[in-house]
Amino acid sequence: MTFLVIIIVLALVFDYINGFHDAANSIATIVSTKVLTPFQAVLWAAFFNFAAFFISKYWIGEFKIGNTVAKWVNEDFINLHVVFSGLIAAIAWNLITWWFGIPSSSSHTLMGGFLGAALAHAGGLSQNGHNVVNYAKVIPTFLFIFLAPLIGMVIAYIITVIILNICRKAIPHKADKWFRRLQLVSSALFSLGHGGNDAQKVMGIIGAAIIYHDKMKGISMDFNTFVNIYWWVPLASFTAIGLGTLSGGWKIVKTMGTRITKVTPLEGVAAETAGAATLYLTEHLAIPVSTTHTITGAIIGVGATKRLSAVRWGVTINLLWAWILTIPVSALFAAIIYFLVKLSGI
Structure with a gap:
């Protein structure tokens, strides 16, 4: 039970880190266009990140993305050591990329960590004729690494x-004034999409751990039953991501808001609206996507309307390398951590 509590705390820590790591996604353009000050912007984004809980629970009526994340790995290869190792690896990679101001994907960090630890536990891609990876859930997530930014x-x-x-x-002066006001709306819409997407990923990880723990006690449940019984998990997940957003992520704000392309209020509205539309679409499809990838693609799309040279492709290519490396590096970290945990006898 103590180990399960540690895992839940770690998952919420990851959620908090995800909030300040990805705060830039929903406030970068609104800060760079000086519509709000950084402090006002994080308050605005944090509120709507948390408000997404009520949208998912009472409007959509279920937490589809959390359900997908919990099933990335075949349940026969999930245990507390796997979840623990995956979380430690994901937290480590998130902090490294945050420190260097690289807007990598928290979702794909989590996926890499979860899969890497499970593969280390099983000793390969399959065991006794059963696949470790639930490809029906993982392949769409993997494909949207490329599709989400393209759609955005x-x-x-x-x-x-x-x-x-x-x-x-x-x-021009009147139009600029109107778009500054509209950017408050578009930023709120994107923050709702971010909260609804990313907080559920942590719910999925906690759900996988609790479902396994209860299974060991002879209690069998699916993800929806888990959400109903452990109602505090979604509430805690959305609260943690909101608090994390309050902490900001100024290094990544600088990259997203100024280094890819110069963004005006009009372009900020377009980028955030496009990002929000992409997130709502993928949530409907129950596919976890990177909000970082999505808004980056949207900002590039906005920049490309001026001329292709308006996008700073050197910065963009560096971001692509970070995206490509995230899953394998996180998986490798998680596998190493798993073996260290097993050797330590925890």
């Missing part, structure tokens, strides 16, 4: 072109 980019490009055509004859 295309939607942002289309929205920006439509707005520019509608506002061709608008007075």
Whole structure:
């Protein structure tokens, strides 16, 4: 029981870190365009990250993404050591990328850690004819590493072109004033999408641990039953990500808000609206995606409407390398940690 409590605390710590690591996703453009001060922006984003709990529970009626995450690994290969090792690896990689200001994906860090620890536990991709990895859940998540930013980019490009055509004859000063107000709405929409997407990932990990723990006591339950019985888990998950967002992530705010391309209030509205639309779509499809990848793609789409050279492709390519390395590096970290944990006899 003590080990389970440690895992739950670690998962909420990861959730908190995810909040300040990904705070930049929903506030980078609103800060860079000076619509809100950094402090005002994190308060705004934190509120809507937490408010996403009520959208998921009472409007959507279920936590689809949490259910997907809990099933990334075949339940026969899940135990507390696997979950513990995956979380430690995910936290380590998140802190490393945060320190260097790299907007990597918390979701894919978590996936890499979870899968890497499970594969180390099983000693390979399969055991006794059973696959360790639940490919039906993992493959869509993996494909959306590439599809989410692409979708965000295309939607942002289309929205920006439509707005520019509608506002061709608008007075620049008045239009700018209106888009500054609209950016509050678009930032709130993206924060709702971020909270609904990312807080559920931690719910899924905690769910996998608790379902395994109860199974060892002879109690069998599915994910939806787990959510109903352990109602405090979703509430704690959304609270942790909101508090993490309050802590900010200024190094990544700088990268996202100024280094990829210069963003105006109009473009901020387009990028955040496109990012939010992508997140709502993937939540409906029960596919966990990277909010970092999504908003980065949207910002690139906005920049590309000016001219392709407006996007700082050197920075973007460096980000792509970080995205590619996240899953294998996290998996390797988790496998090493798993073996160390087993050797220590914890």
